[in-house]
Amino acid sequence: MAEIEISQETFNKYNSNGKIALTPGYLQRCFESNGYPGYDGILQICKGKWELAKAGSLEYCYRVRISDGAFQYNTLIHANLQQQVGDEKDGLVEGSVIALTDCEILDSDQKKTFIITGYVLLSKSHEIVTHEGFKKGFSHPGNAEQFRNFKPTMKFELPWKEASEYSKDVIENQPPPTKMMKTDNGTVRTPAPAPKAAAPLPRKAPSKTESGIMPIAAITPYANNIKIHGVVTRKEEMRLIPAKNLKIFNFEITDAFGDTIRVTAFNETAESMATTVVENMGYYISGGTVRQANKQYNNTGHDYELTLRSDSKVEQGNASIPAPKLTMKRVELAQIGSHLGNLIDVLVVVEKIDENCTEFTSRNGKDLVKREMDLIDESAAIVRITLWGNEARNLDPQDYFKKVVAFKGVTAREFNGNFTLSTGQATRIYTVPEYHGVAQLFDWYENERSTVEIKSLSQFNQGGGSDAPRTIAGVTEMRFGENSEKGDYATLKAMITRINPQNTMYKGCSNEGCQKKVVETDGEYRCEKCNSTSNTFKWLYMMQFELADETGQVYVTAFGDTAAKIVGRTAQEVGELRDGDEQEFNSVFEGLLFQPKLWRVRCKIETYNEEAKQRLTVFTVEDINQDKYINHLEQLVEFLEEMDTE
Incomplete structure (x- = not known):
């Protein structure tokens, strides 16, 4: 054209x-x-x-x-x-x-x-x-x-x-x-010619403040000689980004008027601040660069963030400033689909919680810890949330189970039609929230929860899938994944009937973020992807095993944290058994045989040497919810009976 x-x-x-x-x-x-x-x-x-x-x-x-x-x-x-x-x-x-x-x-x-x-x-x-x-x-x-x-x-x-x-x-x-x-209603208007650009006016500040101290509410990129006084209300762990050789430390400080701003430091300044700044202590901060707040990671409500420079000063102040009251822009669980990718606040009852953490190695080679909970509120929706790191490791389940909890600054996500929440660096959790609506939510849960129809928005974690279980023969004969570039998902009720422990793991590159298989030569391990040689390696899962049900058998593959959940141990733990105790190593996998589970798998047709084959990869695995499974069978029987009468 x-x-x-x-x-x-x-x-x-x-x-x-x-x-x-x-x-x-x-x-x-x-x-x-x-x-x-x-x-x-x-x-x-x-x-x-x-x-x-x-x-x-x-x-x-x-x-x-x-x-x-x-x-x-x-x-x-x-x-x-x-x-x-x-x-x-x-x-x-x-x-x-x-x-x-x-x-x-x-x-x-x-x-x-x-x-x-x-x-x-x-x-x-x-x-x-x-x-x-x-x-x-x-x-x-x-x-x-x-x-x-x-x-x-x-x-x-x-x-x-x-x-x-x-x-x-x-x-x-x-x-x-x-x-x-x-305009939004379709009417047409003609604006006046645009005036010359002018710096926006600072936000109106409270009238009472210390001499020479700027209220946090007044901070903008046009403010000069910044000096604030407040209490550190949140301190995050220092993060290291090896690829950029960068160290980052964040904390939040709140002044006497209840306004909060996020403060960031890098490299040497980050190292100094991480050991100096103490949560719930008062500090004077002078100097720094004001930047637009990244709302994806910043839940303070302030439009800007403060980045410390090498000439910035952080001096201890008084801690008489009262802690700010909990404020929330609450989103009901049924509405989280309208806030995907954003930080949101929820007030919920924790209906289910993992008793123990799950430790695993991610596909990027990072050692991670997580714990999952099921949340519910008056919108009659259940959503699963994942807690990470120390937040997951240090919590006491008794502080959460069937209690009202406020999560401030969690991220709403969607995958394959299912919605979840995830904690991050900006998340704050209040197990005894002082917030209006707590008593009403608890009363609803105690008295009305059993009388209303509940919808699970995180169904792939509720019994293994968002659809009724299918048979292995049905999935293979219908060639699931043939008409989809990304593959089709299905749930199977099946058991592991064959697994070779030697085909469950491999030696991977020890560099963070790399999962390439290494080549061992003279006691050293060569990674072609990283173009490096090391005297160490890390064990990684790549499990291949046979699943079977009453209709047939099929081989599937599981990686990373999914494989760790199947085995119940990290790849590193099992790999050490492989080197030190072969009998115990083999018994780990023998214990997985003939246990019926619900397997969520992705089916995809792949072509190799002009031959198309169906590949199945395990996405999640869960114990069978017998009540839900029986309900699926009853619906299937009713459907077949209706077909027989037609």
């Missing part, structure tokens, strides 16, 4: 500071409106394919997967636009950007059909952009209620090279042309 030609009018209508910006959350607004929401949305194309066909009575000419930066969805372009699409189809490909000017949404038995009935091609040849919490591109389910309260905070601006002749003045800080802007 010819180069995209952008008119002055199109530029005025859609430019954002001379660039082109996606409209995060626009797909959700379309589903809420059941069609065009009253204003145009800027969307990016992930995939495009010419296809002149019908879907029921609907005629379409092009299939396209679109993204607003937060959500993605498969859509159809109406056949009425066939001529336009025919002229522009070489531009309706991965990375292109369009303005959606009209659309329709049709209900179907399974998934809503999204039809584009109007668009403008704006730009092409961009990389696909997604929010950090949506790294693989989160597919919107088409259900408007699931993300009803979604409020996007992300922003994606792309260079608009096709409109460079118009954007020049904007880039050079000249007043942009008058721009017609649409």
Whole structure:
């Protein structure tokens, strides 16, 4: 196709500071409106394919997967636009950007059909952009209620090279042309010419403070001679990033007005602060660089963070400042799907908790510790949360079990349609929270929990899968994974019937983050990936074993923490037995035989030497929930009986 030609009018209508910006959350607004929401949305194309066909009575000419930066969805372009699409189809490909000017949404038995009935091609040849919490591109389910309260905070601006002749003045800080802007309700307004840029005013500070001391609320990049006084209300462990030879130390300090800011130090300053700063002690801090807060890791509520320099001073102050009261921007568990990738606060009852920690080696070669809990609140949703490191290792389960707990600064995640929460450096946990709603939540749990229908949002951890167990014969004969690049998931009720202990682990590179198998020569271990030789190695799991049920057998593979959960020991522990006590080593794997479990596996068709084979990889393994399994069997019997009567 010819180069995209952008008119002055199109530029005025859609430019954002001379660039082109996606409209995060626009797909959700379309589903809420059941069609065009009253204003145009800027969307990016992930995939495009010419296809002149019908879907029921609907005629379409092009299939396209679109993204607003937060959500993605498969859509159809109406056949009425066939001529336009025919002229522009070489531009309706991965990375292109369009303005959606009209659309329709049709209900179907399974998934809503999204039809584009109007668009403008704006730009092409961009990389696909997604929010950090949506790294693989989160597919919107088409259900408007699931993300009803979604409020996007992300922003994606792309260079608009096709409109460079118009954007020049904007880039050079000249007043942009008058721009017609649409509001959320679809009305059009014309803003006044943009004034010259001016530094934002500092936030209004409290009136009473120490002489020469700046309230934390007043800190902005435009503040000079920063000196604050407060109590350290959170101290994190110093982190080391070997790849960058970087040391990082973070802590939070709260002043007498209850405002909190995150403070960061690097390298030598980090080492000094990590040993000097004590939690619940008062300090004066002077000097430092103010930066925009990274809300993905910062849950203080402040817009900025303070980075200490080599000339910054941290001096002990008085500790008479009262600890701040707990404040939360609480999100109900049923709504966490609207906050993927963001730090959120939840007030919950801990319904289930692992008695012991799980220690394992990650795929990056790191030794990790985790503990998992099941959380519930009045929204009648159960979500699993994972605690890491010392937070997992040091807790007493009796402080949590069936008690109201506040988690401040946890991250909402999604994988394969299941939602979970995870703790991190910014997480704070309050086992006896002083917060309104605690008594009401506990009363609900004691009196109403058993009377309401509960929905598990983390179903792959509840009994091994989000669907009813399938048979091995069914999975293999139906060739699960054949029509999916990423593979299909299934749950099997099966037992290990054959395992060769010698095919369960290997000697890996000792460098952190590397899992490459090493070559042993004269007592030294060579890693080709790292191009290094060492006199040490680490044991890593790569288990291959046979699963069987009443319909057949299949070989599967398990790695890392999944294999550690199957065995019940870390790879390093079992590897030391292999070298020192072969009989005990073999007995570890013999003890795994003939124990029925629920196995969550990923099925994928792989081709090698022009031969396609189905590969099964274990994703999770759980004990069988007999009540739930019997319920699945009863439903299956009812289904077969209905088929027999037809």
